[in-house]
Amino acid sequence: MTPEDFAADPLLGDDASLLLVDDDKPFLTRLARAMEGRGFAVVSAESVEEAVGAVKHHAPAYAVVDLRLADGNGLDVVSAIRDKRPDARIIILTGYGNIATAVTAVKLGAIDYLSKPADADDIYAALTRTGDDRVAPPENPMSADRVRWEHIQRVYEMCERNVSETARRLNMHRRTLQRILAKRAPR
Incomplete structure (x- = not known):
């Protein structure tokens, strides 16, 4: 079509x-x-x-x-x-x-x-949606687990998705980081 x-x-x-x-x-x-x-x-x-x-x-x-x-x-x-x-x-x-x-x-x-x-x-x-329409803010704030996960994701993106460099910057074991990245985001 x-x-x-x-x-x-x-x-x-x-x-x-x-x-x-x-x-x-x-x-x-x-x-x-x-x-x-x-x-x-x-x-x-x-x-x-x-x-x-x-x-x-x-x-x-x-x-x-x-x-x-x-x-x-x-x-x-x-x-x-x-x-x-x-x-x-x-x-x-x-x-x-x-x-x-x-x-x-x-x-x-x-x-x-x-x-x-x-x-x-x-x-x-x-x-x-036009420029005048605004999305309503979320009713529930992020949990502490979600805030942690967001921080890890932000550092991961800053490191251009390099797991080893991200783990080094977060002072975290590489395998632990891989497990976190493989999971869905917490609520």
């Missing part, structure tokens, strides 16, 4: 092309179906390589990109989209949310950063 196949939604503008990138096939299929129902012309990709190929063929106006993919980092897809289409509205979607990667994603050009599980309504709202 091409963007011309859809009637122009006033929130989407003239080009409603949407690239969805996630390696969770059932989630990707459900999200693609839901976003098509909201007026997007959806192209799906399950890997960084597939997504970058799709961007080379046609840079989308909108994108929802998973941060961690089987063959790499979703931030590489964000960069590829930004190079071809600076005005694209890109959202990072991940189950491994942390402040450091959110900041990196925004610096690369993402407009929002959503943690999984996010439903199609949340994603649509984030894609179509």
Whole structure:
């Protein structure tokens, strides 16, 4: 499908092309179906390589990109989209949310950063949010475990994802750090 196949939604503008990138096939299929129902012309990709190929063929106006993919980092897809289409509205979607990667994603050009599980309504709202709309602050503050985890993630990003250097800077055993990085973020 091409963007011309859809009637122009006033929130989407003239080009409603949407690239969805996630390696969770059932989630990707459900999200693609839901976003098509909201007026997007959806192209799906399950890997960084597939997504970058799709961007080379046609840079989308909108994108929802998973941060961690089987063959790499979703931030590489964000960069590829930004190079071809600076005005694209890109959202990072991940189950491994942390402040450091959110900041990196925004610096690369993402407009929002959503943690999984996010439903199609949340994603649509984030894609179509204007500058005047503000996201409500969280009702529950971060736990001490979450603050610690965020700090570790920030140092890890500062060290360009080098586990050995991060462990040295945090005065932590490398294997302990690897175990922490492999787990999901605490609530």
